Amino acid sequence: MLTFWRHGYETTSIADLTKAMGITPPSLYSAFGDKRQLFLETVQLYARGAAERERAINGAHSAFVAASELLQAVAITYTGDETPPGCLLASATATGSAGSLEVRRTVADIRLGLASQFSARIKQDIADGLLPSDCNAEALANLVVAVTQGMSVLARDGGSREQLLAVARAAMMAWPSHDLGSDC
Numbered sequence: 001m002l003t004f005w006r007h008g009y010e011t012t013s014i015a016d017l018t019k020a021m022g023i024t025p026p027s028l029y030s031a032f033g034d035k036r037q038l039f040l041e042t043v044q045l046y047a048r049g050a051a052e053r054e055r056a057i058n059g060a061h062s063a064f065v066a067a068s069e070l071l072q073a074v075a076i077t078y079t080g081d082e083t084p085p086g087c088l089l090a091s092a093t094a095t096g097s098a099g100s101l102e103v104r105r106t107v108a109d110i111r112l113g114l115a116s117q118f119s120a121r122i123k124q125d126i127a128d129g130l131l132p133s134d135c136n137a138e139a140l141a142n143l144v145v146a147v148t149q150g151m152s153v154l155a156r157d158g159g160s161r162e163q164l165l166a167v168a169r170a171a172m173m174a175w176p177s178h179d180l181g182s183d184c
Contacts, residue, residue: 076161
């Protein structure tokens, strides 16, 4: 996982993977079929936190709290000592040839799932009166996802944890409230 995270899907070679895993190429092919399948399984492993993330989104006091906590968590994750900077999903598919269409689609589906989870939570907050009735839930949910991906780029470019946490705080200042009227 860390090899794909560090180098991206297309630029990671079979030699890079077998060295990182301590196996031979025939063993890799026997276990996973090919690099694409290994990557897809890696992404599924990376995304296993999706169920936990969904519980956190639904269990938070509000979508605002869920978004704030997510952005803080990714700032910490993207600048971790044990992982490459940024997000595996963003860095692994930054480029794309026609042969990696399935890879890009899988990664996009994970991001779309996150946006969908936030959109549903935002709609619940609208129904509960926590957000203005004319708030655009999809746009606000996509803002959260876009900020997470932008924070990944900042981390890959050398941004510090403090810088990413500042971005998270600034992004949350754009969150609508009844006090400010509805600019959703």
